[in-house]
Amino acid sequence: MPKAYWITTYRSISDEAKVAAYAELAGPALRAAGGTFLARGLPAHAFESGALERTTLIEFDSVDAALAAHETPAYQEALRALGDGADRDLRIIEATP
Template sequence: MTGRGPKAYWIARVDVTDPGAYAEYMALGPAALVAGGGRLLSRGGRAVALEGPPPRERTVVIEFDSMEAALACHASPAYRAARARREGAAEVEIVIVEGLDE
C-alpha cells in the first residue's frame, strides 16, 4: 500500500438525442474533466453487454485520484457550464465508484 486513498472512476452511459447540441457539450466537457483532474480512459468505444440491459450509445470512463476529486470536478464551474450545453441533447446516467484501496 502506498498510503494514498483509492482512485475513483466516473462512469457515464449516454444516448445522444440531439447531435448538434451535444457537439456544443463536447467542445467544453472533456477539457473541463481533464482540468478537474480526470484522465479519460474510454470515451464512446465499442461496448458489449454480457448481462443486464444493452449498453447505451456511448460509455465513458474517467479516472480521478479520489472520490472527492471526482465530485469536485462534477461541481466545478467549468463542468457545470458544459452540462448546461448538454441539457436536452442527451440522456445521461453518471455514477462515480471508488476503486480498490491502493
C-alpha cells in the same frame, strides 16, 4: 486514498449537436480538474442486461476530486450546453484497494 472512476452512459441522444457542444467543453474541464479519460465510445460487446450505449470512463485521484470536478464552473457550463440533448446515467465509484 483510492482512485475514483466517473462512468457515464448515454441511454439516448436526442440532439447530437448539443452532445458535441457538451463534449467540447466537458473534456477540457474534466482534464483541468484532474480527470484522465481511460475509455469512451460504444462498447465492443454487451452481455446479460447490458446495452450498447455510448460510455465514458474517467479516472480521478479520489471520489472527492471527481465530485469537485462535477461542481466546477467549467463543467457546469458544459452541462448547460448539453441541456436536454441526452438522457444520461452518471456514476462515480471508488476503486477497490
